[in-house]
Amino acid sequence: MIEIKKKFYAKAEQAAAEIKDLLKTNGQTPVEMVTVSQLYQGMRGITSIVSEVSLLDPLEGIKFRGYTIPELREKLPKADQGSEPLPEGLFYLMLIGELPTQEDVKVISEQLASRSEIPEHVYKTIDALPMHAHPMTQFVTGIMALQTESKFAKAYGAGINKKEYWDPIFEDAVDLIAKVPYIAAYVYNRKYRNGAPLNSDKSLDWAANFAQMLGYSDPDFLKLMRLYLTIHADHEGGNVSAHTVHLVGSALSDPYLSFAAGMNGLAGPLHGLANQEVVKWIFEMQEKLGTDLPTKEQIVQYTKDTLAAGKVVPGYGHGVLRRTDPRFLAQMEFGKEYMPDDHMVQTVWNIFEAVPDVLGATGKIKNPWPNVDAHSGALLVHFGMKEYEFYTVLFGVSRALGVMANMCWSRALGFPLERPKSITTNGIKEWLAAGAEQGAI
Numbered sequence: 335m336i337e338i339k340k341k342f343y344a345k346a347e348q349a350a351a352e353i354k355d356l357l358k359t360n361g362q363t364p365v366e367m368v369t370v371s372q373l374y375q376g377m378r379g380i381t382s383i384v385s386e387v388s389l390l391d392p393l394e395g396i397k398f399r400g401y402t403i404p405e406l407r408e409k410l411p412k413a414d415q416g417s418e419p420l421p422e423g424l425f426y427l428m429l430i431g432e433l434p435t436q437e438d439v440k441v442i443s444e445q446l447a448s449r450s451e452i453p454e455h456v457y458k459t460i461d462a463l464p465m466h467a468h469p470m471t472q473f474v475t476g477i478m479a480l481q482t483e484s485k486f487a488k489a490y491g492a493g494i495n496k497k498e499y500w501d502p503i504f505e506d507a508v509d510l511i512a513k514v515p516y517i518a519a520y521v522y523n524r525k526y527r528n529g530a531p532l533n534s535d536k537s538l539d540w541a542a543n544f545a546q547m548l549g550y551s552d553p554d555f556l557k558l559m560r561l562y563l564t565i566h567a568d569h570e571g572g573n574v575s576a577h578t579v580h581l582v583g584s585a586l587s588d589p590y591l592s593f594a595a596g597m598n599g600l601a602g603p604l605h606g607l608a609n610q611e612v613v614k615w616i617f618e619m620q621e622k623l624g625t626d627l628p629t630k631e632q633i634v635q636y637t638k639d640t641l642a643a644g645k646v647v648p649g650y651g652h653g654v655l656r657r658t659d660p661r662f663l664a665q666m667e668f669g670k671e672y673m674p675d676d677h678m679v680q681t682v683w684n685i686f687e688a689v690p691d692v693l694g695a696t697g698k699i700k701n702p703w704p705n706v707d708a709h710s711g712a713l714l715v716h717f718g719m720k721e722y723e724f725y726t727v728l729f730g731v732s733r734a735l736g737v738m739a740n741m742c743w744s745r746a747l748g749f750p751l752e753r754p755k756s757i758t759t760n761g762i763k764e765w766l767a768a769g770a771e772q773g774a775i
C-alpha cells in the first residue's frame with residue numbers, strides 16, 4: 335500500500351501544480367450564469383464542485399476517470415473464475431487515475447483484509463439500538479462509534495501541519511473501506527439472522543468476503559456483489575451522499591464523521607433509499623393484483639394510481655441523467671445471463687417497458703427512464719435477500735469507495751472550507767427592483 339500511497343501523492347502534487355497554474359491564468363473566468371429559478375430548484379445544473387474521480391454525462395451515464403460502466407466491466411481485473419470486476423480495482427482507478435494491474439488489486443484486497451478489525455465497542459453501540467431500528471440507522475450508528483479510530487482526528491489534535499493532512503486522511507479512508515462491510519454484515523445478521531456470527535474469510539476479495547459474512551455462498555451471488563459494489567461507488571460530486579461527504583469533509587471533519595453524514599443523506603427515499611422503495615412498490619403491486627407477474631396493462635394502471643396518490647414512482651427519474659442509467663442496463667444484462675426466467679426480474683423489465691410512457695405523458699418529469707435503483711433489488715430477491723430495508727446499506731458500502739477516494743483528493747489538493755452564499759426572497763426582490771442587469775446579486 336505504501337507504493338500506491340506514494341503514487342497517489344505524486345499524482346496529487348502534479349495535479350495541484352496544474353490547478354495552481356490554471357487559477358493563475360483563468361481564476362476569474364466566469365463558468366456559467368445562474369438563474370433565479372435555479373436558486374429555488376435545489377441548485378440543479380449549477381456547476382460548483384470539483385470532483386476528480388468520476389463525471390456524469392446526462393446521456394452516456396457515469397464515467398470513472400473516463401471509463402464507462404461497460405468498459406469497467408471489461409477492463410478492471412477480476413477474481414479467479416470471476417466475470418465481474420473487483421471493486422478494489424475501481425478504488426485504485428479513482429485514486430490513481432489509471433487502470434490497476436491484477437497485482438495492484440491484490441495489494442489492496444490484502445490491505446483491506448489486514449485493516450478490518452472492529453473494536454468491540456462498535457458492536458455494543460449497535461446492540462444498544464432496538465431491533466426495529468432501520469438498518470441504515472444501525473449502520474450509521476456503527477460508523478459513528480468507529481470514529482474513535484480516526485488517525486486524522488488524532489493527528490489534528492496533535493497539531494499536524496496542514497500540508498500533511500492528506501496522509502492520515504488516506505489511512506482513514508482505507509481503514510474505513512476495510513471496516514464498513516463488517517459493520518453492514520453485523521447489522522444484517524443482528525436484524526435478520528438471529529445474530530449469526532460474521533463468518534469472515536480474509537483470504538477472499540473484499541466483495542466475496544462481504545457476501546460470505548452476509549451468509550451467501552452461491553458463486554453467482556459473489557459475482558453480483560462484485561458488480562453491485564462496483565457500479566454504486568460514485569456518481570460524480572453533486573449527488574446528496576457524495577456532496578455531503580465532500581461538504582462535511584471540507585470542515586476537516588474526519589472520514590468517519592464525513593462518511594456517516596453522507597450515509598444519512600443516502601438514507602433518503604429520493605436518493606439511496608429508492609432501492610428499498612422499488613422492491614416494496616413491486617411487492618405491494620403483486621399483492622394487490624394477486625399475481626407475481628403483472629401484465630403491462632396492470633403495471634400502467636398501478637403506475638397511474640401511484641401518481642394520482644401524489645407519490646413518486648421509485649427507481650425512475652434523475653437530477654442529471656436523461657437516458658436509461660447504464661447501471662440499470664448492466665444489471666439487466668446480469669439478469670438476462672443468470673436468471674432470465676425469474677418473475678421478479680421479469681417484472682422489473684416489464685416495468686421498464688411500461689412506465690416511461692406513463693411518466694412521459696405527465697409532461698413534467700424531465701427523465702422518465704430508470705435509474706440504478708429500479709433494478710438492484712430484484713437481483714437480490716432472486717438470491718433470497720428479500721429484506722429490502724437492508725438494500726441501502728449495501729449501496730452505502732459501495733459508496734464508501736467513491737467518497738473516500740474523493741476525500742483523499744480533496745485534502746491532497748488542499749480544498750478549502752465549502753461555504754456557498756445564500757440569499758432571502760426579499761433580497762432577490764430588492765436586487766430585481768434595483769435592476770438585476772446591473773450585476774450579480
Ligand code: HAX
Nearest residue numbers: 604605606608646647648649650651652653699700701705
Ligand atoms: N415519479 C413521480 N414524479 C416524478 C418522478 C417519479 N419517478 N421523477 C420526477 N418526478 C416529478 C418531480 O417530483 C417534480 O414534480 P413537482 O414539479 O410536482 O415537484 C417533477 O417531476 C420534475 O422533476 P424532475 O426535474 O424531472 O426531477 P428532479 O431532478 O426534481 O428529481 C428525482 C429527481 C430522482 C428526485 C426524481 O426523479 C424522483 O423523485 N424519482 C423517484 C425516486 C428515485 O428513484 N430516486 C433515486 C434517484 C437516483 C439515486 O439517487 N439513486 O440513489
